[in-house]
Every structure is written in structure tokens, then in C-alpha cells.
Amino acid sequence: MTTRAVVRLAVADDAEAVATVRAIVAPYKVMSAAATRHLITVQSPKERFLPLVADREGEIVAWASAGINVWTSQPGQAHLSIYVHPDHRKQGIGSELAERLHQHLTEVGAVRVRSFVQPDGLEFARNLGYDGTRQMHFAGLDLTAHLPEQPETPAGIELVALDSVDPRTAYTADTIASLDEPSDSPLDSVDYDQWLEEVWNSPSVDRSLSVGAMAGEEMAAFTVVETAGDRMWSGMTGTVPAYRGTGLAKLVKSVALRRAAAAGITSAYTSNDDENGPMLAVNNWLGYRRVQTELGLLKTL
Template identity: 75%
Template structure:
């Protein structure tokens, strides 16, 4: 007998189930239940964020979400995410989620949708009208075995993010994000939204995340998110006037050592094909590729 699939709006109490499905699909990404709850419950009203789950026998087996990208000045940009537990694929769950989410995005005025897929999901995405744009490579490293830590340059002080004012971090993040490889520029990041969605995210471990300070200015930083014995190296950024000095290599090296001391065994990260400098740093740290994802775009019918 075919088991009945129920698709409904996600709520905070779905966090454990969503985190479990995500871990089954993306072994190289970190998302604790606390972070999943934050993802489900915290969003800007103008984002028109719709989180969905699919259940079989009252167990969450899939996640779907979509919303407008409110961190870019380009109108009508949106993001969509769908992942289905490997044991529940080929049953129409992904298609049902996509139909609901595309309808929602059309209703809220989205023009273009961005999604990421594994190579084995490319045919599914193309059948929905998506086309390829970029590749992201995911890599992991055993943080208990790292190359020697670089020297700290004169005039630079290393601190953890729990020692800095969030305004300093916001300024550095906003500047460093302007030329991040992306389908839309990250040029409209409002402080209040950044504070709630990024700085206050329970996944960010500020005691492990490291920044390089030049006086009162944060000039480089790396963010560490944790989930059990795994860590995710999130954004690593340097403001343009301090690039080429080895600061990104330094802060990431220090942060990974702090993670190892805290009981983390493996850290994962992602790199766009276009981001050669960061790829070089991660190769030096010993990261080895574990997966590739494709960044896809869909233009919605007007």
C-alpha cells in the first residue's frame, strides 16, 4: 500500500525532523535543530518566506522553501530550496513541493528563481525549466591535522566574534559581500535583518569564529557554524584594502584550530569556481572535495 504524503507549512517544532533530513541529504553541511528552528521561524515580512515540509506517517521526509531575496537591489529575485530524504525519492514529493513553491513565488511577484541541486537532480530541475549558471564545490578537512599557523602581521589583532560589536561585523560583512560570486549582487543588506537572521543565528559559534582587527576596524573574518562534531565554514571575507596580505588564510587557520580544541573533528565549506583565492586557501588548509552542486536559474512566466 502506498503511504500517504502530507505537505503542510513548516513550524518551529519541525526543526528536529528538518535537521535530520538535511543531514541525510547533505552530509557535508551543518544545521543543528536550533538552526533549523531559526530558519523556519525567522524571516523578514517582505521576504514572503514560505517553509514547507512533507510528512509520511507523521515523520518529516522532505523540506521545501521559497522567498524573495531582500538582500539585493535587483527586483524580483528569489530563492528556492527542496530536499527529499533518499528513502522517499521518486514518489512525486519533490514535484509537489516545487509546484506549491513556484505558485507562491509567482503570487508574491518573483521574476527569477535560484536553486542549487546535486548533479543527480539536474534532470529533475531541467524538467521544471531551470538552467545552469555556476558550480559550487564542497570540501571537507580533518581539523585535527592542519598546516602550521601563519604569522599575524604587525598592526593586526586577532579576536573572536564574541568580542566585537555587531556593527563592526556588519560593516565588514556588507563590504566583503559586494563582490562575492553570485547571481545577484548582495548590495542591499539591512542591518536589522542581518542582525536577526545572521548575527543572532544559533548556528553561528562566535567563540570559534575569528576576525582580524586593524584598530577598531574589522578587516577580515571567518564564520564557524557548528552541529555536534561537525563545523561549517561559512562566510570568509576581507575588505578590499586589506586583501593580498594573507589575512583570510590566517583567520581561517586560527578558527579551525579553535574548532578542533572544542571537539570538532571535521569542517566543511563551499567555493564557487570563480573564487580562485579562496580555493587556494582551502587547498592549503587540506580541504578535499566531497561534492559538487549546480546553481540553477528559472525565469517565471509573467
């Protein structure tokens, strides 16, 4: 008989195994071992982040985490996610992880939890009291194939790589654009130092491939490229309101995808809320094809 999996706190040295489990469960998400290590180890104390693994005789068979969303002004908003390796399901591991995480969230004062599940995890989540109708579409693009023609750069706009700009300029554009990203809790309380640590200095972000569109001193639009081997993920694309609808998101993403392809990246992935019409229009135009839809659910504690 196989030994029971033991749930324990995840540590930095689990990063590689956790990244492997994540890649098996959700191959359309892009996260390197270095980025996973960053996720496990670099969190603001206010987030009360709890990373767990299920360990079966030294083999990591599941990963789960939960914490408080500290980037919204709404108090007590939490997030939770669980990845159980397909060969180790239906053995109570997911339920044990969920119980541990909900217990923790209750103790640290969370009032509402958001989770995204694959369609085959819907019943599991509903049985835990999750409900909702939000949809998150994941889409992929083969960068070795043809990309649409790069749009003209409008007069007064200068394209830059993000490694050549002051992070404050990028932070300003990111926090302004993020206010309009569809979500249950507004992203309206992003601390600069924490943004620097978690976003700007994230080991997955390649600032030399990430592109900004500058209008004088102001960043009008930008797109962030994260990489893991020969795959890339679009961390965030945003255009500040005054410049929307002028083709800048299409432009910066076109340029970034070309730079990534030239750097040897062969596939690109991204995710969009079903309600994000403009971003879906940009990605459809670029040629992204849908590979998975996850369901966004909420549970009140």
C-alpha cells in the first residue's frame, strides 16, 4: 500500500517540484522554478500567505496556497488555489488542503475567498461552498508562425524596453490601467515598494523584452513579458485611459511578441476575463487561440 501524502508548509527548495506539478495541471500557465521560489518566499507579511504542499515520500503531489489580497482597499478579500497531480486525485488530498487553507484564512480575518477552477474542479469547489459565474479565458500563440503586421507607431509616441525606464513611470501606468481591469475587488491599493519587489523585480519578468509606449515623460501603454524557458506569459498589458482606443495595446504587444520570438521564445500565453472586450479584441487580432477557460468562484467565510 502506498503511504499517505503528508500536507506541510512549502519551502523554497520545493520550488522545482511545485513548478512541475503546476505545469502538469495547468500547462497553459507559464511559471518557472525561479518564479515559484519567489512566490513561496517573497510575500508581504500583511498578505498572511500560506503555501502548502502534499508530500508523498519525498514526491510533491500537490501544491496549494492562500492569502489576503493586499492590493485592494476592500478588507478581507482573499485568494486560494489548489493543484493536485492528476495521478493522486480522489484520495482526499484536495479536501485536506482546502480545509487547512480555509481554516488559516478564517484565522487571519478573511471574509471572502476568490478561486479559479478548471471545469472538472467545479463540483469540488461547489461542494466547498464556492459559487459564481466569472470566466477567465487562457489563450496561446505559436511565435514561430506568422504574426499580424506591426502597426505604425503614432506620432509623439516612442517605444522603449522597460529595462530603460524609471520603475516609478511604469508603476504609475500599471496602477492607473489596473483600476479598469475586470475583477471582484478593485486593484486600488498597490504599495510601491511591494510592487517593486513582487512585480518589477520578479525573476520571471524580462524587462528587456517588455515594452512601453512613451508619450513624452508619461508611459501611455505597456506590456510585461514573463518567461520560463522558451515560453512566455503576458503579465499585464495596460493603456492609460487618455490613450485608449488608439491602437497602443496592439502596438506594444506586437513589438514584445516579435522581440520574444527573436530571443528564441516559441510560444506565448495569456489570460483574459470574459468581460474584458478590448483585451480580448487585441489578443484575437494577434492570433491567440483559446486553450482553456477557468471559472472564477467566490466563497463567503
